[in-house]
Amino acid sequence: MSAQTIRPSSGLANVKYEIRGRLFRRAQEMERQGYEIISLNIGNPGAFGFRTPETMRLAIIENLRASEGYCHQKGIFPAREAVVMLQQSRGVRDISVEEVFIGNGVSELIDLTLRGLLNTDDEVLVPSPDYPLWTAAVNLNRGRAVHYPCRPENNFVPDVKDIQALITSRTRAIVVINPNNPTGAVYPRPTLEAIAKLAEKHHLVVYSDEIYDQILYDDVAFTPMATLVHNSLCVTLSGLSKVYRACGYRVGWAVFTGDVKHARDYISAMELLSSLRLCANVPGQWAVQTALGGYQSIKELLRSGGRLFESRQAIHDNIRKSKYLDVNLSRGAIYDFIEIRSDILPEIDDQQFALDLLEHKHVLIAPGSSFNVPYRNRFRITHLPRAEVLHEVFTRMEELLDSYSSGRRPVSRPAPSLKAI
Numbered sequence: 228m229s230a231q232t233i234r235p236s237s238g239l240a241n242v243k244y245e246i247r248g249r250l251f252r253r254a255q256e257m258e259r260q261g262y263e264i265i266s267l268n269i270g271n272p273g274a275f276g277f278r279t280p281e282t283m284r285l286a287i288i289e290n291l292r293a294s295e296g297y298c299h300q301k302g303i304f305p306a307r308e309a310v311v312m313l314q315q316s317r318g319v320r321d322i323s324v325e326e327v328f329i330g331n332g333v334s335e336l337i338d339l340t341l342r343g344l345l346n347t348d349d350e351v352l353v354p355s356p357d358y359p360l361w362t363a364a365v366n367l368n369r370g371r372a373v374h375y376p377c378r379p380e381n382n383f384v385p386d387v388k389d390i391q392a393l394i395t396s397r398t399r400a401i402v403v404i405n406p407n408n409p410t411g412a413v414y415p416r417p418t419l420e421a422i423a424k425l426a427e428k429h430h431l432v433v434y435s436d437e438i439y440d441q442i443l444y445d446d447v448a449f450t451p452m453a454t455l456v457h458n459s460l461c462v463t464l465s466g467l468s469k470v471y472r473a474c475g476y477r478v479g480w481a482v483f484t485g486d487v488k489h490a491r492d493y494i495s496a497m498e499l500l501s502s503l504r505l506c507a508n509v510p511g512q513w514a515v516q517t518a519l520g521g522y523q524s525i526k527e528l529l530r531s532g533g534r535l536f537e538s539r540q541a542i543h544d545n546i547r548k549s550k551y552l553d554v555n556l557s558r559g560a561i562y563d564f565i566e567i568r569s570d571i572l573p574e575i576d577d578q579q580f581a582l583d584l585l586e587h588k589h590v591l592i593a594p595g596s597s598f599n600v601p602y603r604n605r606f607r608i609t610h611l612p613r614a615e616v617l618h619e620v621f622t623r624m625e626e627l628l629d630s631y632s633s634g635r636r637p638v639s640r641p642a643p644s645l646k647a648i
């Protein structure tokens with residue numbers, strides 16, 4: 228019998244996640260060869276030495292014995308109740324534990340919530356740039372991601388007129404990521420109000436990804452979308468990964484508010500999908516109540532002298548000094564979406580830049596085109612490394628950009644010696 232190639236599902240044809248794609252695999256290969264790579268591509272606090280608050284770890288240890296069985300498909304009661312109380316304290320009305328689902332990270336809930344909603348060719352309005360899982364998950368679940376622009380000239384805040392212009396009879400939902408990954412934008416309340424009104428007028432579900440909701444700078448105000456959407460369904464997504472530096476616990480939540488009365492079948496479908504995967508990881512759920520109540524240690528990291536504050540400052544200082552770089556300063560989240568100035572380097576290609584930076588300077592970044600944008604002169608880095616590391620990164624970037632500008636070949640950093648390996 229002749230061998231036959233096993234092909235993956237055609238449903239994956241337009242599904243991509245380049246943050247862990249080709250460049251990432253090359254970086255791993257180089258690390259195996261003994262190169263020391265500075266990886267700035269993923270927002271994984273644990274990888275940069277951040278610790279989950281101790282009380283959260285203790286809450287898990289205390290409850291390990293109670294974590295051995297499956298739990299309710301929607302999650303354990305204390306975790307869901309803590310999410311309800313958090314939302315209530317922020318002014319969200321008419322919310323109960325029945326409408327809270329705990330998942331294995333926001334990632335799983337993005338997939339489940341879209342799977343529960345979409346029919347073939349339904350359209351979902353997704354920001355450009357986006358956190359690319361949103362585009363991927365819409366496409367994976369038979370829908371069509373239609374991108375609305377968040378333009379650099381408007382500090383990456385969407386213009387509701389652009390969104391309105393894209394609504395068709397097939398549009399089912401709109402995705403808002405606030406504070407934003409990859410741009411660090413925090414949307415002003417009037418913009419969110421206008422999006423809420425638009426959603427209500429066209430009966431769209433609003434998915435509000437608020438996983439960075441407490442990572443804010445410069446006294447900028449964060450407005451929870453659920454306080455604004457009343458006559459349509461709002462699904463707020465958040466979790467432990469970023470604010471609580473617990474990516475590995477894989478805990479997130481989705482909260483259904485607004486017009487839940489007309490969404491009963493959809494919420495039942497969510498319950499069915501949640502039951503099919505039995506339940507979310509149980510030990511991590513025990514950390515939720517401890518995390519959400521009381522003292523919030525993230526605040527220390529965000530004020531002057533705090534690690535995230537100082538790293539973001541280092542990024543902004545280095546960009547100010549750079550001959551080639553510019554940025555719309557982040558106001559929240561843990562990223563900056565940096566521009567390589569087209570007036571100075573008009574031919575720049577973000578993929579080639581990222582590849583050269585990896586091969587010659589041993590720094591891994593995420594090229595802007597990984598975030599579903601039409602332009603090729605941006606890249607994303609995370610605020611998570613220490614300021615000293617970021618200074619070094621910008622020195623290496625400037626060296627590479629100097630060589631581009633003068634038409635010289637980039638000077639490569641030394642390869643690891645056999646001894647070092």
Ligand SMILES: Cc1ncc(COP(=O)(O)O)c(C=O)c1O
Nearest residue numbers: 332333334358408438466468479
């Ligand atoms: C905007 C956004 N949403 C969701 C996620 C996924 O989070 P989780 O670890 O909860 O799956 C991320 C992770 O980087 C993110 O940036």
